[in-house]
Amino acid sequence: MQEGEFILHGYFRSSAAYRVRIALNLKGLTYQGVAHHLRRGEQYAAAYRSLNPQGLVPTLEVNGLALTQSLAIIEYLEERYPEPALLPKTPESRARVRSLAQITACDIHPLNNLRVLNYLRQGLEHTEDVIQAWYAHWVVEGFDAIERFLCESPDTGLFCHGDSPTVADVCLVPQVANARNFKLDLSQFPTIQRIDAIASTLPAFRKALPSNQPDAE
Secondary structure, three states, X not given: OOOOOOEEEEOOOOHHHHHHHHHHHHOOOOOEEEEOXXXXXXXXXXXXXXXXXXXXXXXXXXXXXXXXXXXXXXXXXXXXXXOOOOOOOOHHHHHHHHHHHHHHHHHXXXXXXXXXXXXXXXXXXXXXXXXXXXXXXXHHHHHHHHHHHHHHXXXXXXXXXXXXXXXXXXXXXXXXXXXXXXXXXXXOOXXXXXHHHHHOOOHHHHHHOHHHOOOOO
């Protein structure tokens, strides 16, 4: 795979784009990044919406196609470039990993992404204190479930499943970063913190950090 064959449309703070950056890095795939400043509404420009009618990030351009939705993109990368694997071998283990990933990607993140928070702020005119409480509630509820799943399963290893990163870790780490940006106290989630700390030692995760992106502010 040569650099430039993948074009990743994202934003440095987008946790969904962050997931895809991690997956690309873990697979050893190079890509060209194109930034769309979500807080300035650049994702709604006509040229970008011709690629992604939702006006969301990420979008991955590959082989003349525009792939959207982070989990779908990661599944594509897993199927197209199966090594190193981000899903375990057995159907039961794959179901566990997907379940953990979806708690973050389908239950926590959609309630707390920028467009929802902006609607609470601008559309419903809630105060910042209310918005902070909203954000914290859904993160804590989701992390409490993830922490219990991790603590209670013998399949948990150095990472969410075993001793190498899976899709579950790819989704969890960006959500931890977001929670820290919102000054949430994560001390009640020691297993999540441990996994995040281990992931932070890997170059694929460090390279994907929001602070390491060209559009970081």
